[in-house]
Amino acid sequence: MKRISTALLSIGVIALLLAGCQGKQANQGESKEQSAKITAVGSTALQPLVEQAGATYQTKHAGIDITVQGGGSGTGLAQVSDGSVTIGNSDIFAEEKAGINAKQLVDHKVAVVAIAPVVNEKLGIKSLTQAQLKDIFTGKIKNWHAVGGPDQSITVVNRAQGSGTRQTFENLGLKTNKVMTSQEQDSSGTVQKIVRQTPGAISYLAFPYIKDGLKAVALDNVQPTTKNVLTNQWPIWSYEHAYTKGAPNYQTAKFINYLQSKDVQKTLVPKLGYIPMTQMKVERHADGSIQDVK
Incomplete structure (x- = not known):
């Protein structure tokens, strides 16, 4: 009986140690998932929206550091293409920029300007x-x-x-x-x-x-x-693109989803002078062609 009790005690101690290790690993994984540095560079036209949305997002998500810089759409497309930034902000389609391999990039439209x-x-x-x-x-x-x-x-x-x-x-x-x-x-x-x-x-x-x-x-x-x-009666407009190189990682995807969310699209986007894409009656393609939204 004493041997059985000792064996059961040993099993219990091992189980507790394993649980502790697993818990520690889970906490480390959770901490890693909740911390990230996101750098968005490019379009100065898009900069005010990403800056203000980023500032609000950081207050709601501890451990997320979002840095937004201008430099122009060409700079944004070039730097996201070479992997030096997380998001390349652009007023133009990647297909319109010479020297950019658009097939490497994923387009996330966040507004119309x-x-x-x-x-x-x-x-x-x-x-x-x-x-x-x-x-x-x-x-x-x-x-x-x-x-x-x-x-x-x-x-x-x-x-x-x-x-x-x-x-x-x-x-x-x-x-x-x-x-x-x-x-x-x-x-x-x-x-x-x-x-x-x-x-x-x-x-x-x-x-x-x-x-x-x-x-x-x-x-x-x-x-x-x-x-x-x-309605394209005023034709000088473009999409605001947040490009990533390939599919974005978990935290970057969450931030882009926030930019596209109803919360931002219905409040911050029009407040700053942008237009929510859902209001557009027409859509423009990379080749410049226009068609009615179906």
Whole structure:
């Protein structure tokens, strides 16, 4: 009887030790799963949404560190492709960017952003034709007087090469990429500041950046409004893409799902000036073709 009791005691001790080890391993696994560093780089048009959503997400998920940086869509696509960042933010499809292997990337669309030509609010210009806009950015028109404005030289402010905002504006607004040589800026925030401070300046910005001191210019009597974007009546818009190299890991997928969630799409997205994809009446493909949403 004593031998049986001793044996049972030994079995019990071993069971407790095994349970302890398993519990420790489970806790270590859980801790690993709940901690992660996510780096999102690229589009400055998308940057405000990812920054604010990321800040809120971090307060709800201890151990998650989300870093958001600009640099332009080209930078985002290049860095996610080479594996140096977790998410590449882009205003353009990966297929549109030379040197990027789109087949290696997974597209996670998180919003729609519209873009409009902008001038200093004090200039007094409210509308242009598409032909006038093209002539301004190609250097044929150099004074605002030629389009009904004051006798003032035009200062063209461009985004840098590699900017998704620039590529979208040139493709869908100007319908040419053969623009005049002018000052180029790396971020939407810098463009916003320069146009606000320069009386004769013109540039282009995503809707979230069009604020006090700036005037969004209508084209061919079509106003740059969300309502007109929904039906492609205002055609200068793009998806906001959060690209990953292959399928995202667990924590990155959770954050992207949060960006696409009703909580963000119904509150933060419209609040910041973006458009929820579910509101769009049309959809655009990587080749530029448009079709009605079914």
